[in-house]
Amino acid sequence: MATSLAHDAGGEVHLDADELGALSMQFRGAVLSPDDPSYDEVRGVQNLAIDRHPGLIIRCSGEADVIDGVNLARERGYALAVRSGGHHVGGHGSVDGGLVLDLRDMNGVWVDPANRTVHVQGGATWGQVDRETQVFGLAVPGGVVSTTGVGGLTLGGGIGWLHRRWGLACDNLVSATIVLASGELVTASEDQNPDLFWAIRGGGGNFGVAVDLTFHAHPVGPDVALATVFHPIEAGAEIVPAWRDLALSVGDEVTTRALYWSMPPVDELPPPVQGRDVMIVAALWAGDREEGQEVIDEFTRLGDPLFDMSGFIPTYRAFQAGFDTLTENLHSYWKSLYVDELSDEVAAYVHDRALDRPDPAVLIHMPIMGGATARVAAEDTAFGDRSAPFMLSFDGGTRDPAAFGTVRDWVRESVEGARALRGARGAYLNFSADDATDRRVIEQQYGANLERLQAVKRMYDPGNLFRVNNNIEPA
Numbered sequence: 001m002a003t004s005l006a007h008d009a010g011g012e013v014h015l016d017a018d019e020l021g022a023l024s025m026q027f028r029g030a031v032l033s034p035d036d037p038s039y040d041e042v043r044g045v046q047n048l049a050i051d052r053h054p055g056l057i058i059r060c061s062g063e064a065d066v067i068d069g070v071n072l073a074r075e076r077g078y079a080l081a082v083r084s085g086g087h088h089v090g091g092h093g094s095v096d097g098g099l100v101l102d103l104r105d106m107n108g109v110w111v112d113p114a115n116r117t118v119h120v121q122g123g124a125t126w127g128q129v130d131r132e133t134q135v136f137g138l139a140v141p142g143g144v145v146s147t148t149g150v151g152g153l154t155l156g157g158g159i160g161w162l163h164r165r166w167g168l169a170c171d172n173l174v175s176a177t178i179v180l181a182s183g184e185l186v187t188a189s190e191d192q193n194p195d196l197f198w199a200i201r202g203g204g205g206n207f208g209v210a211v212d213l214t215f216h217a218h219p220v221g222p223d224v225a226l227a228t229v230f231h232p233i234e235a236g237a238e239i240v241p242a243w244r245d246l247a248l249s250v251g252d253e254v255t256t257r258a259l260y261w262s263m264p265p266v267d268e269l270p271p272p273v274q275g276r277d278v279m280i281v282a283a284l285w286a287g288d289r290e291e292g293q294e295v296i297d298e299f300t301r302l303g304d305p306l307f308d309m310s311g312f313i314p315t316y317r318a319f320q321a322g323f324d325t326l327t328e329n330l331h332s333y334w335k336s337l338y339v340d341e342l343s344d345e346v347a348a349y350v351h352d353r354a355l356d357r358p359d360p361a362v363l364i365h366m367p368i369m370g371g372a373t374a375r376v377a378a379e380d381t382a383f384g385d386r387s388a389p390f391m392l393s394f395d396g397g398t399r400d401p402a403a404f405g406t407v408r409d410w411v412r413e414s415v416e417g418a419r420a421l422r423g424a425r426g427a428y429l430n431f432s433a434d435d436a437t438d439r440r441v442i443e444q445q446y447g448a449n450l451e452r453l454q455a456v457k458r459m460y461d462p463g464n465l466f467r468v469n470n471n472i473e474p475a
Contacts, residue, residue: 011079012097013055026068029061029105042102043094045083046147049331049404050091054081054100060123061105063177063185063211069101070209071183074465081468082209085125085149089334089433092152092205095468101209103151111136116218117174122151122211126160127324130317139220139316141166146321147328151210156430157202157383159391161320164255164371165286166218170201170383171376177212181465185211199456202383203446204429206453206472207460218286221316225285225292227256227299228309228322230272236260236279236354239303240347240366243281246302248389250295252371253287259365260354264326272307279354284319330361330397333408335415336431338388340423342366349421350392358410361397366390382453384446385426392418393431408433442472 015023015033024031032039033056042057055078058069073080079098086093086104094100103123110119113136120129127146133139141162143153150169153160158169166172175189178196186208188197199207231239240258247256258281265275283299285292289312300310313319339346354364370389378385396411398404411433418424426444446453453472457464464473 011073011077011099013076013078013099015056023072027058027061027065029059029065032057032059043100045086045088045091045093046328047089047091047332048329048401049333050094052091052094052096054095055097057100057102059102059105063179066101066103066179066209066211067183067185069099070179070181070465073099074181074183074463079468080465082205082466083149084123084151084210085147085153087148088152088156088430089332092468098468103209103211106211109133111138111217113138116216118215118217120150120213120215122209122213124150126150126153127317127321130320133217134222134315134317137219137222138217140215140217141169141172142320143169145324145327146317147324150213152205153430154213155200155202155210156204157428159367159369159373159428159430161255161284162218162220162286163373164252164368167372167376168202168383169215170381171372172216172218173201174214174216176200176210176214178208178210180208181461181463195456196460198380199382199453199460201381203453203456203472206457206466208466220286223289223312223314224316224319225289225296225312226310226319227281227283227296229281229300229302229305230263230276230307230309231279231281231303231305233260233277233279233354235303237348237351239279239281240342240351241344242302243299244342244347244390246298247283247368250298251287253285253292254283254295255286255368255371256281256283256299257365257367258282259363260350260357261363262357262360264360268325270307270309276306277360278306327397329399331399331401331404331407333396333404333411333433334393334431335411335433336391336393336428337415337418337424338369338426338428339390339392339418339421340388340425342390343422346392346418346421346423349418353394353414353417356410358406359396359398359400359403361399362407362410363395363397365393365395367393378447379449382446382449384449388423388425391428391431392424393428394418395431446472
């Protein structure tokens with residue numbers, strides 16, 4: 001009996017029972033249709049606002065499954081999405097009606113401590129990388145939580161807690177093994193397919209499936225000095241400018257950000273901050289431990305806090321996972337932009353928006369950039385211009401589906417208002433819900449690199465098989 005699976009105008013899946021059975025024999029990983037009992041559990045991504053129904057999901061077990069999956073999508077014209085961690089707020093890891101190659105079972109991590117390199121399969125998360133590297137006192141610059149997928153974050157850039165000391169995740173990429181739209185398996189590095197290597201460092205998943213990535217690792221911890229200081233949200237008007245001045249004065253060993261948020265009323269949190277609207281100063285020292293304490297102490301002296309969790313934490317790995325549970329089970333919509341100066345005007349605008357957040361789960365955070373990140377020239381990687389000293393990210397979130405529209409509208413209004421401020425530009429596309437298809441934002445972010453990115457796209461994916469990802473093709 002024929003089974004008509006979900007439909008998508010970009011490439012619908014139609015398979016009968018015999019074809020499904022044949023695919024299940026061909027692939028070593030599980031092949032899931034919407035009739036499979038585990039389908040609903042597997043299809044979900046972190047952002048609950050993304051509720052897509054792929055026509056077929058293949059839980060790839062290795063490179064052979066990825067190659068055959070890419071060939072299947074190309075030959076049958078299926079819309080294709082690739083899932084590593086499933087974190088991207090825009091839902092790039094899924095597609096209605098099409099084929100999803102789910103890499104989560106490809107999550108091996110191997111560390112070479114002598115050469116300080118780390119070999120990572122494309123479906124691993126940063127928490128899995130941290131688990132292996134921290135045993136040797138090493139780390140690869142990742143994101144801001146440990147559940148993020150390595151592949152997606154790296155290909156989109158990779159801002160986190162180590163970017164001032166060691167650069168973006170993509171800056172630490174040594175090589176990657178890529179399955180192209182043709183089904184060919186190639187290596188991208190400085191010596192092999194260098195144009196592809198340039199493009200995947202910030203150009204997103206436009207060029208193929210990253211099944212393996214090799215990184216430089218750096219000595220970090222395992223115990224690290226950090227500041228995590230909670231202030232009343234109203235104090236942000238005074239503390240953010242003071243934090244800005246301090247952040248600009250310290251060395252590259254410090255990566256820091258200021259956040260406006262609301263703490264849930266849960267017992268896992270310290271009583272002084274349970275259920276409170278807060279402004280948080282967070283900073284991580286990625287240098288010599290004894291030198292770090294003095295610098296970190298400066299971040300604890302910015303005002304009269306509700307609670308101070310600063311000090312040494314046993315492992316960088318633990319710090320990286322510290323906010324994992326507080327960011328789960330949300331309907332999310334994020335937008336970001338860079339500013340040439342976190343002026344008093346910009347700080348006041350952000351503070352006013354923070355006091356007007358429509359939901360407790362809405363987060364505004366302001367990472368400082370610069371450091372090692374800014375020492376890479378705009379043309380050296382696809383990521384583009386890195387000169388802005390600060391980012392603003394308006395991370396809309398709610399646990400109430402009925403409130404999602406209000407949260408989304410607030411984020412859009414906040415970013416449009418911020419874009420009118422002096423020195424605001426671009427976006428960090430890993431933190432942006434739908435900016436990946438906004439021509440204005442794409443052109444601002446990639447700048448002079450966009451034309452070269454489009455040329456690499458036409459070379460390696462002439463049929464635009466990987467169209468679910470960032471739209472770098474001409475409008």
